[in-house]
Amino acid sequence: MKSIITTLQALFLRYTQEIFSNESLTLHDIQITEINANFKGDYTLVLFALSKKLKQSPQQIADLLITTLSKPNYDHIFESFELVQGFLNFKLQASYLWKLFNKDYYNVYIYEHNFIEKSTQPKLICLEYSSPNTNKPLHLGHLRNNFLGMALCNILEKIGHTVVKTCIVNDRGIHICKSMLAWQLYGNNETPQSTGLKGDHFVGNYYVKFNEEYQKQIQILLAEGASKPDAEKNAPILLQAQNLLKKWEDNDHETLRIWEKMNNWVLDGFKETYLRIGSKFDKTYFESKIYKLGKNIIKQGLQDNILYQDINGAVCIDLTQEKLDNKVLQRADGTAIYITQDLALADLKYQDIKKENQQEIDQSIYVVGNEQNHHFEVLKHVCIKLQIKGSQNIYHLSYGMVELPTGKMKSREGTVVDADNLIDDLVSLAKNKTLELNKGFKEDQVDNLAEILGIASIKFFLLRMDPKNKMVFNPEESLDFKGFTAAFIQYTYVRIRSLLEKNNFDNDYKNKPCAVGYYNILENASVRNLLKKIFLYNDKMSLAATMYNPAILAQYIYDLCQLFNSFYNEVQIKHENDIDNTKTFLLMLSFITKEIIYDSVTTLGITLPNEM
């Protein structure tokens, strides 16, 4: 269903073309905005662009428009006009709003069960997100990544695109060897089972242990008179870890056995968290399985003279024409680095998805933090130069870091906010709050509800902000259940459910014809504002999709809920008269609000309770 702004734009385009006999006018010249709260009316036609194009003053244009549109042979949809310094404010007829709601929203929804217009150009999109390392548990930054990825996927699908969700698991490399080594040295054959720890936390503890020992050894070397860089490079435990990496790459049986065992512990832990937060993937790739493929691409690149070897034998690419430096793609000793496997993955994803969908990928989105902006710029250029298919359609959706009030999160200094712990904290906060409000739920109901509310609260908190900006997370202040939060929205939702139920909506009103009324109720500002906000849903969804920004949707939902609550407090539906269909209309309005909340909140990946 079309948004009201678009509808009005089209209408005014027709009007102006007719009235000013000017066929060259386009939609671009018709600037319609929601009215500024300080003025009277519903919407505003901003006349400056039109004035320039028509070479007439805003006053002249407005005069002619008003006199013509007020004539009875024109669409009878305007109630009044007011011109204020180039802004033509107008109020719509209540009957028009009523009809619009009934025909374009209510009935369409009842029949089609959908609010959103599909894109006329559906795309096949590959969306990569999450990308965990298997040496430590997920933290708050990963949560932002996961929530963004899921929400974006849902938004794009809502618009009608096909999205293939992929995940690359970074399960090899020196960082993995560090936790492995620490476990070998200090683990005493303990396991997640024997300690009762979640697998990823269990392994993460050894990663921390490694760094502690590493720091100790550096201090010892420094005390013995070594320079700082030497100490950092020669600490025995680091040399051991490097040695372990070499053994891993040489397929040392025992090393691989331990690696696989520890990796599975971590992956089991991730699985649990992903299930809890609702992250799903269509395809999961493992770096350990694909990193070697990159070497073939590099070999081919050398043969084609796109790449070159420097004096030490490292394979490089010249990106000076792209205003970037020369970039190494493979070490002098022939081993792979980060970008080597990214090349392989880009190629692999393209081939796999094309094969499965019998269709070219239109876009490949990577949800990765903005610390890697440079890396992805380089990656895209390298892919293009190496003529990897689909390279032109690579898009890095870069999101800002999550910081604490004290500054950056640093794993080594223990200042990370652990994902699992955070979720537990929020769930338990939600539980306390629920118990405090004492609404008479049974114990398992309380636990269920707390799980829904706790997870929703962190999701909404992370999604309501523009992805590209960094954000500050204050544990004390952020974890609230009032104001601009998920709980507020969930509360509004259950409140509407209850309202509809108490008023017997499903049986007595849902299918009642209600095309005509006396419309007095639309003079109530809270009713009118809610209705106008409903008319914007489609617009906001498609904007969120084109901008890759779930925050637009989050903000919209919040506004909608706030308007509903104002309306709810002002109008007592059960006391309204239904002789003129007013009560039916208000219940339908509430119903559509509820359905939009459900539709949009679900799209963000957030669960709604039925009561709270």
Next chain:
RNA sequence: GGUCUGGUAGCUCAGUUGGAUAGAGCAACAGCCUUCUAAGCUGUGGGUCAUUGGUUCGAAUCCAAUCCAGAUCACCA
């Protein structure tokens, strides 16, 4: 040093191709529950949109310079 982000209320954030007197939430203060769920609603206070200049009917938004903060510029990931 180069490149890229950002700087809006005490704090956390909106502000959609330049539009009218810059908006929310939190925090503070004052009200509203025998009436459809008060996790709600209503109101008050709080701003040199980092600074300076420019572009024009009009600038938080575009341009330039300066200041501040962050990221990045690895044969790390």
